[in-house]
Amino acid sequence: xxxxxxxxxxxxxxxxxxxxxxxxxxxxxxxxxxxxxxxxxxxxxxxxxxxxxxxxxxxxxxxxxxxxxxxxxxxxxxxxxxxxxxxxxxxxxxxxxxxxxxxxxxxxxxxxxxxxxxxxxxxxxxxxxxxxxxxxxxxxxxxxxxxxxxxxxxxxxxxxxxxxxxxxxxxxxxxxxxxxxxxxxxxxxxxxxxxxxxxxxxxxxxxxxxxxxxxxxxxxxxxxxxxxxxxxxxxxxxxxxxxxxxxxxxxxxxxxxxxxxxxxxxx
Amino acid sequence: xxxxxxxxxxxxxxxxxxxxxxxxxxxxxxxxxxxxxxxxxxxxxxxxxxxxxxxxxxxxxxxxxxxxxxxxxxxxxxxxxxxxxxxxxxxxxxxxxxxxxxxxxxxxxxxxxxxxxxxxxxxxxxxxxxxxxxxxxxxxxxxxxxxxxxxxxxxxxxxxxxxxxxxxxxxxxxxxxxxxxxxxxxxxxxxxxxxxxxxxxxxxxxxxxxxxxxxxxxxxxxxxxxxxxxxxxxxxxxxxxxxxxxxxxxxxxxxxxxxxxxxxxxxxxxxxxxxxxxxxxxxxxxxxxx
Numbered sequence: 001x002x003x004x005x006x007x008x009x010x011x012x013x014x015x016x017x018x019x020x021x022x023x024x025x026x027x028x029x030x031x032x033x034x035x036x037x038x039x040x041x042x043x044x045x046x047x048x049x050x051x052x053x054x055x056x057x058x059x060x061x062x063x064x065x066x067x068x069x070x071x072x073x074x075x076x077x078x079x080x081x082x083x084x085x086x087x088x089x090x091x092x093x094x095x096x097x098x099x100x101x102x103x104x105x106x107x108x109x110x111x112x113x114x115x116x117x118x119x120x121x122x123x124x125x126x127x128x129x130x131x132x133x134x135x136x137x138x139x140x141x142x143x144x145x146x147x148x149x150x151x152x153x154x155x156x157x158x159x160x161x162x163x164x165x166x167x168x169x170x171x172x173x174x175x176x177x178x179x180x181x182x183x184x185x186x187x188x189x190x191x192x193x194x195x196x197x198x199x200x201x202x203x204x205x206x207x208x209x210x211x212x213x214x215x216x217x218x219x220x221x222x223x224x225x226x227x228x229x230x231x232x233x234x235x236x237x238x239x240x241x242x243x244x245x246x247x248x249x250x251x252x253x254x255x256x257x258x259x260x261x262x263x264x265x266x267x
Numbered sequence: 268x269x270x271x272x273x274x275x276x277x278x279x280x281x282x283x284x285x286x287x288x289x290x291x292x293x294x295x296x297x298x299x300x301x302x303x304x305x306x307x308x309x310x311x312x313x314x315x316x317x318x319x320x321x322x323x324x325x326x327x328x329x330x331x332x333x334x335x336x337x338x339x340x341x342x343x344x345x346x347x348x349x350x351x352x353x354x355x356x357x358x359x360x361x362x363x364x365x366x367x368x369x370x371x372x373x374x375x376x377x378x379x380x381x382x383x384x385x386x387x388x389x390x391x392x393x394x395x396x397x398x399x400x401x402x403x404x405x406x407x408x409x410x411x412x413x414x415x416x417x418x419x420x421x422x423x424x425x426x427x428x429x430x431x432x433x434x435x436x437x438x439x440x441x442x443x444x445x446x447x448x449x450x451x452x453x454x455x456x457x458x459x460x461x462x463x464x465x466x467x468x469x470x471x472x473x474x475x476x477x478x479x480x481x482x483x484x485x486x487x488x489x490x491x492x493x494x495x496x497x498x499x500x501x502x503x504x505x506x507x508x509x510x511x512x513x514x515x516x517x518x519x520x521x522x523x524x525x526x527x528x529x530x531x532x533x534x535x536x537x538x539x540x541x542x543x544x545x546x547x548x549x550x551x552x553x554x555x556x557x
Contacts (some may be wrong), residue, residue, distance in 0.1 A: 002366065002370065006355075006366055010355065010357070101353060101355075101356070102351060102353035103353055103354060103355060105314075105319060105347070105351075105353075106349070106353075106354055106367075106409070108317075108318075108319050109317055109319065109342060109345070109347040109349070110342060110367070110370040111339050111340065111341075111342035111343040111370055111371065112342075112370060113338070113339045116339075260321065262321060263319045263320060265310055265314060265319075265349075265351070
């Protein structure tokens with residue numbers, strides 16, 4: 001419990017910063033898209049003239065920008081990118097930070113098992129991500145209701161979208177941890193986190209463009225494609241299961257690797 | 268039961284040698300010195316029996332129990348001061364010490380303040396504002412505040428000014444008198460000589476000798492210097508004579524063995540002067556590293 005608290009305290013500033021960015025992003029984009037929704041017919045017409053590959057790449061294929069959820073699904077896709085970077089960031093640095101900043105000799109010489117350290121850190125990161133998640137929920141509901149301009153929308157698909165966030169975050173958190181333990185040394189967290197988050201996004205975007213199904217299979221951006229969820233009012237279950245399996249494998253693998261790992265020393 | 272029992276411990280980092288077949292025992296109440304130059308494997312050995320890293324082969328026991336299997340509970344009774352001290356930089360000293368104390372079963376508050384007082388540590392400052400020496404003090408306090416039965420010190424005095432070193436050695440002696448066993452790793456022989464009962468010498472990853480410090484200094488080696496006209500090294504060649512140097516009409520050598528043999532050898536010469544003294548640990552040490 002002491003590690004959990006300590007980790008949470010050290011991470012709190014970052015959680016608050018990320019949460020503010022997510023809220024600001026959701027408000028600004030929902031507002032911007034709502035103001036052009038009045039000209040949605042024009043926008044839809046314009047989009048129809050775009051090359052289809054481009055529309056797929058930006059997750060705009062089959063999107064009706066005149067509806068509340070149609071434009072929100074566009075907002076949500078980029079919210080996903082933000083959430084992915086945050087979760088990947090926390091995952092990559094979760095245990096690697098101790099080795100990089102050479103505090104491993106302090107923490108691991110304490111009477112505590114590595115499994116306990118990992119669990120405490122994992123739960124602490126998850127708490128932080130859940131705060132950002134809650135902020136995303138609240139901002140989404142407030143922003144949509146503020147800028148819907150009297151248009152009606154279904155609540156269920158929106159809830160499904162927002163419910164997917166926790167699994168989505170877990171994917172990037174757990175894969176991040178696993179990667180940080182597979183490499184010998186994480187010198188800097190940002191390149192790894194950006195690489196993981198944008199890499200997955202690009203796989204989803206370009207995978208769709210090239211019609212290559214295999215690439216899409218590994219990216220949660222495809223597993224939780226907002227377009228699909230809005231249009232079908234349901235998750236693409238077989239794909240969601242892939243995410244769940246990856247999360248489980250990554251977490252189990254991380255525990256095993258961390259328990260066996262040689263901590264780097266200063267010298 | 269030995270407090271530390273290291274058995275054929277071997278560690279390779281990939282192909283790079285860490286330590287090879289290191290074995291020794293540290294008994295209860297000892298101050299055990301562990302000396303060797305940088306890169307000899309001192310920290311590797313310590314980090315192995317603390318389970319910060321895992322051995323390629325061999326094993327280590329602490330308080331008679333396997334260091335890896337029982338690591339967490341064993342560490343309740345171990346205080347460790349790493350050679351390089353880095354702590355969570357954004358924390359204040361007091362926060363870090365309280366965090367450290369929170370890992371132990373007992374209440375460490377009183378001892379924490381006592382130690383901070385002895386080491387003249389300012390508890391209100393942020394860790395990243397501290398000098399190297401002050402960080403070292405934080406390291407000392409966090410390593411001792413739970414009154415451990417085994418104290419492991421890895422190059423503890425680097426960065427401490429002489430006055431603080433004296434306080435620190437006094438502190439370690441008191442802990443030792445209280446019953447704590449001390450494992451003291453250093454490359455500074457003077458301090459090992461002052462503090463330790465026994466010493467293990469590690470060279471290029473292998474322990475080459477474990478000896479009582481008094482035996483090592485007194486009973487074994489003599490440093491002999493003879494002066495006279497036309498002295499030649501060949502006249503002093505005998506079993507037990509090493510490190511013979513001839514310069515400025517003087518011959519200096521180390522001798523280990525029956526003292527009568529060497530005195531006869533010396534008395535057979537026409538001498539201007541002779542000194543026979545105990546070599547410092549430094550000199551013995553240099554000798555092992557030839």
